[in-house]
Amino acid sequence: MAQTTAKSIPLWLDINPELIDQNFEKVIEYLKSSDKTDSFYKITLDILDKRCKQLLETLKTRPVYYGESIEQDQDNLTFETRLLATILLSNSEMDIASKKRIFLPLLNLLGLLVPADLCGDLLMLMVDNIILEDDPRILFNWDDIINFEPQILAHKIINSATFENAKSAELSFEGKGTLSVANDTLGITAMNEDNTKSKRFLLVPSMEILDGKINLFTMKKDKLKITVENNIDAMEKFTKDFVFEQQAVKPSKDRLKKVYNDGDILNAKVVSIANNEIRVRSSDPDYDTIEGRIVISEANILFYSYHDFMQYLHVNDDIEVELESYEKQTFSIKTCFVKYLIEDMLKAREHVGKISVARVMNIATNKRGDKQIDWMTEDGYAVHTPYDERFSRDSFGKVKIVNLGTGPYYGYINAIVIGETNEYFNMAKVKQEMIEGFVFEPSWDEEAKKTMLNEGSIRDLIRMMIRYQKTVVSPTERFRVLCILKIMACLIDSEEYVSYISFIMDYLKQLILFAKGDYNVIEEIEPAHGFEDIDVVKVRCDIVRILKAYGHESDNEVLESIIKESNDEVLTKIAKLTLSCNNIGDIIPAATRNIIKQEITKSLSVETSDETNLDEENGIYLGIEDRHQEFKTSFVYPPDYNMLPNYYLQEKNIFKVLCGFLNTQAGGTLYIGVSDLGYVVGFEADMVYLKLETIDAYMRFIQDEAKKYFEVDELAMFQMKPMYDDKVLSIKVDPYESGIVEMNGVAYIRVNNETLVMSEKMKKQIRAKKLYPKARQ
Structure with missing residues (x-):
């Protein structure tokens, strides 16, 4: 370690994981091109691993509303996603548990970067990773990280993630209730684990989401009745009662927490370094958590000062400490650090007998009255030698370690x-x-290594579900998701999560009341403590204030104030529409007022999610056409064709859109039975004209027609699914990865909300971005 010559090494190999950030592109290129036997490869992986662990700790502490704010740090999210993808791709020796602890946050970050319609698939994949035992087979490569496109990476992960052995693990998590795995589903009970197991044959499902992947179980007498399972008030009361039962849950006998005593050695995590103080928190889940400050009674520990520890320890570092005083909540690191120096370092490395360069730290008299020199060696050890007049403080010399002190001299x-x-x-x-x-x-x-059912994975699941619930079309189904979210937040005893989810539930409930015309029972909502200054929370509170003012001319001052002060376009638009309706409501026909109200609900749907329907009684609303979705009223009747059937012309219109989706990087969805304005109208006329009796026959007809235009491998990218009681047929299209697709010799591409003929220049650009850039012959 003595400085004689300098060796050229990669820039990030400075025992400083933050340097990974500054040199990330070079790190990726190095990992992609280097031989794994390279002497620096293992060191690079170790530093990369440490940086990822720091990121995972950071993600744990992010507020629950992160990602919902209007302004997101896209560059930061992109870096974090690429970082986690890099460690997964580069470290083939990582065990399954470690991979999954990285994979779940990776899915969450992707969920913030991709279109909302992918969140459901990402969520289902997350649930499978929690409940299934084996490692998912994930196929992405270095090019996906270097030329990063979130949608492409998400599609690759979703479409390639398969499990070698789809056997669900026998897992459970006990908190305020129990979350357990059974028959490939996650089940939640308001009981401890012992009672859940003993009464499992008496429990019945009471509320479910994600096609039964997540279930609430109760005793039969407490089950949510089928007749009211879609009633908002009934779901809210059921959730309130379930949470009340959760709060009363007592731990199973083997889950009772143990308590630390003074003098105990324990593992702790550094939680803050500030104001000349290092604070740590115990990390053993079997013990009651204790948090406090580190104290060093001497000036230093073997020449390591308190300042040194403040400078070189980092928040989220894991260290071993001694509980000095439970009452004062103070910790000492002297015993643990000396043990680390002497036993873990010195003996393990066999430094006894080694000759080292050393620096004089002090000249003093020892306990026997003899003069001695205290040194710090180049390896970081404090050693003592007899006095030698050739040396003074801060001079350098060479010393040879003879032996270690024992008994009262341990540490010397x-x-x-x-x-x-x-x-x-x-x-x-x-x-x-x-x-x-x-x-x-x-x-x-x-x-613990076998289980993915822990507080961290449940938090990951909740975060993804908060994003997912905004994409749920039916407000009642969305409310159901929020009910289960609140129960899951209570399960991990997170007051922050419970408060925020409760706020979203209150907000959605007021929107539903407005859509149903129950204007007089709309109530203003107040943000929970700690969320008052969050932009997305303030906007939602203002939206409810506007809706409460609808039809009440006396509240026009509230609307005028919002119009004047708000910079939010949606908020201003809703306030202006409401103000207009209030001012002229008495002189316009009811039909006109209803049009204004529909425009308000459409604006609210955009605010909550492009695919959320609030106006259930006036037609299901699916949002607006964009790059990723297209609406067609019929497969048979072309628009502007005097309502005359011509499925040959109309099917070409539809298949052009599908061709355009195939040639994009993220695909898209075409809905048949939806008007250009985004409202469900159904396709009953198609069924009559084609003389088809079932939705299955309708889908087979479309599939047969598609075979006239597309090859077999292209058809495999289409997924047809009936929706809304068979009133709508969705055709989801995954991007075609093997080149450019043409229809009758013409290539189409989706641009914004239009399907256009692809230019030669655009073809070259698309080919360059395709995963397999071989042009279709």
Whole structure:
């Protein structure tokens, strides 16, 4: 370690994981092109792994509303997604549990970067990763990270993630209730684990989402009745009662927390370094959590000062500490750090007998009255030698370690002076490496390694579900998702999550009341404590204030104030529409008022999600056409054709759109039975004209027609699904990865809400971005 020559190494290999950020593109190129036997490859992986662990800790502490705000840090989200993808791709020796602890946050980050319609698939994949035992087979490559396109990576992960052995693990998590895996589903009960197991044959499903992937179980007498399972008020009361039962749950006998005593050695995580103080929190889940500050009673520990520890430890580092006082909540690191230096470092590396460059730290008299020199070696050890007049404070020499002190002298290292030297070393660097070596990687026992059902994975699941619920079309189904979300937040005893989800539920309930015309029972909502200054929360509160003012001319001042002060376009538009309706409501016909109201609900649907329907009684609304979705009223009747049937012309219109979706990077969905304005109208006329009796026959007819225009491998990209009681047929199109698709010799591309003929220049650009850039012959 003595400084004699400098060796050229990669820039990020400075025992500083933050340097990964500054040199990330170079790191990726290095990992992609390097031989894994390269001497720096393993070191790079270790530093990359540490940086990922720091990121995972950061993600845990992000607020629940992160990603919902109007302004997102897209660059930061992109970097974080690429970082997690890089560690998954580069470290083939990672165990399944470690992979999944990275994979779930990766899915969450992708969910913030891709179109909302992919969130359902990402959520289902997340649930499968939690409940299934084996490692998913994930196929993406370095090019996907270098030329990063979130939609492409998401599609690759969704379409390639298969499980070698689709056997569900026998898992459970006990908190305020129990979340357990059974028959490939996640089930939640308001009981502890012991009672859940003993009464499992008496429990019945009461509320489910995701096609039964997540279920609430109760005793039969407490089941939500089928007759009211879609009633908002009934769901809200059921959730309130379920949460009340959760709060009363007592832990199973083997889940009772143990308590630390003074003098105990324990694992702790650094939670803050500020104001000349290091604070840590115990991390063993079997013990009551205790948090406090580290104290060092002496000036230093073997020449390592408190300032050194403040400088070289980092928030989220895991270290071993001794509980000095439970009452005062203070910790000491002296015993643990000395043990680390002497046993873990010195003996393991067999430094006894080694000759090292050392720096004089102090000249003092020992306990026996003999004069001695105290040194710091180039390896970071404090050693003592007999006095030698050739040396003074801060001079360098060479010493040989003779033996280790024992008994009352444990921690002392005895050495002899070898002689003077011109060599030297950077002591700050040595201290940094030694203190960072004191940090350990947390380990889990074998049982914990097998389970993905823990507080962290449940938080990941909740975050993805918050994003997913905004895409749910039916307000009642969306409310059902929120009910289960609130129960899951209560399960992990997160007051922050419970408060925020409760706020979303209150907000959605007021929107539904407005859509149903129950204007007089709309109530203003107040943000929970801690959310008052969040933009998305303030906007939702203002929206409800506007809806409450609808039809009440006396509240026009509220509307005028919002119009004047707000910079939010949706908010201003809703306020102006409401103000107009209030001012002229008495002189316009009811039909005109209803049109204004529909425009308000459409604006609200955009605010909540492009695919959320609020105006259930006046027709299901699916939003607006865009790059990823197209509406067609019929497969048979072309628009502007005097309502005359011509399915040959209309099917060409439809298949052009599908061709355009195939040639994009993210695909899209075409809905048949939906008007250009986004409202469900059905396709009953098609069924009559084609003389078809079932939706299955209708889908087979369309599939047969599609065979006239597309090859077999292109048809495989289409997924047809009936919706809304068979009133709508959705055709979801995945992007075609093997080149450019043509229809009757013409290639189409989706641009914004139009399907256009692809130019030669655009063809070259698309080919360059395709996963397999071989042009279709």
